[in-house]
Amino acid sequence: MLSTQTEKQKSKQRGVPDAAKTLDEVLHASNNVLDNAFENLGKRAGKNHVAQLIFSRILNNMAESLVPALLENSTKMQHLLGASDAKLNEEVLLMLQMESARSERESEMIRKRAEANKNFFNMLDKKGGAFKVKDVSDLLGITRQTIANQREKNKLIAIRVGHDFRFPGFQFKEGKKINHLEEVLSKLPHGISGVAQTGFFLNEMELPDGTVKAPADVLRSDKPDNEVVGYIINQAALFGRHIAK
Numbered sequence: 554m555l556s557t558q559t560e561k562q563k564s565k566q567r568g569v570p571d572a573a574k575t576l577d578e579v580l581h582a583s584n585n586v587l588d589n590a591f592e593n594l595g596k597r598a599g600k601n602h603v604a605q606l607i608f609s610r611i612l613n614n615m616a617e618s619l620v621p622a623l624l625e626n627s628t629k630m631q632h633l634l635g636a637s638d639a640k641l642n643e644e645v646l647l648m649l650q651m652e653s654a655r656s657e658r659e660s661e662m663i664r665k666r667a668e669a670n671k672n673f674f675n676m677l678d679k680k681g682g683a684f685k686v687k688d689v690s691d692l693l694g695i696t697r698q699t700i701a702n703q704r705e706k707n708k709l710i711a712i713r714v715g716h717d718f719r720f721p722g723f724q725f726k727e728g729k730k731i732n733h734l735e736e737v738l739s740k741l742p743h744g745i746s747g748v749a750q751t752g753f754f755l756n757e758m759e760l761p762d763g764t765v766k767a768p769a770d771v772l773r774s775d776k777p778d779n780e781v782v783g784y785i786i787n788q789a790a791l792f793g794r795h796i797a798k
Contacts, residue, residue, distance in 0.1 A: 614649075619645065619648055619649065622648060632644075633645075673748065673751075676755060677721055677722075677723075677751070680721070680722065680723040680755060680769065681721065681722025681723045681725070682721075682722045683712065683719035683720060683721050683722060684719065684720045684721075684722055684725075685717070685719065685720075686700055686717070686718065686720075688720075689709075689720050689725075692725055692728055693725070693728065693729070693730075694728070700720075704718065707738050707739065707741075707743050708734075708735045708738060709724065709730075709738075710724050710738070710747050710750045710751060710754070711747045712746075712747035712748060712751065713746075713747065718747075721747075721751050721754075723754065723755070723769045723773065724754070724769070726773055731769070731772045731773050732772045732773075732774075732777055732782075733772050733777070733782055733785075733786070734772065736786060737753075737754075737768065737772070737785060737786055737789045738750065738789075740786055740789035740790040740792075741753060741789050741792060742792075753768065753788075753789065753792055754767065754768050754769040754772075755767050755768075755769055758785075758788060760781050760784060760785075761780055761781060761784050762778065762780075762781060768785045768788075768789075771785060772785070
């Protein structure tokens with residue numbers, strides 16, 4: 554009982570708002586807590602501008618990291634509201650560590666994704682680049698609507714870039730689609746991304762004749778070997794089953 558009373562007294566001294574108060578009273582009390590905290594910070598730091606900058610960064614980082622996390626967890630807020638100073642500090646440090654770790658993981662994921670995207674388009678540049686819809690329309694002599702229809706029916710490889718599409722250049726040769734393009738695409742699982750389709754065509758594989766080539770290079774030749782073409786088509790079907798698993 555004495556411990557509970559002591560905690561309540563400490564809470565009042567810290568200016569922690571009572572849960573029974575009205576919303577206006579809680580907001581007023583909370584503002585007082587913030588004002589007191591900044592005033593105390595100013596007194597302790599004095600004219601030490603370095604210390605002021607460091608504490609300002611700490612407060613800013615806490616605001617950016619902790620406030621969103623707390624707003625998503627009302628139970629956690631209520632728990633911290635009645636915690637002792639020691640417990641509050643312990644919980645806050647733990648939350649900061651968790652949020653920092655999550656931010657680092659997210660930053661690393663974003664960095665890796667950007668690097669992979671850069672490498673992918675660098676690879677495309679070396680294999681004929683990527684065309685806009687207008688370029689494909691001019692190249693094949695068909696309308697944009699026809700291009701859209703063929704893209705949706707899995708008869709053209711298209712990569713979404715923002716709100717638009719880019720069409721890898723390796724699938725065209727001399728104003729036409731390369732040999733057996735549609736046949737190979739029909740074996741790949743419908744609905745997979747253009748990036749995955751591109752990966753199949755550009756990744757080298759060992760062929761029945763003992764050579765190691767990318768399917769796109771084989772299909773771009775004037776007269777590709779029927780046995781090799783059949784092998785590529787079979788690999789496309791296996792690729793589809795692999796993706797499905």
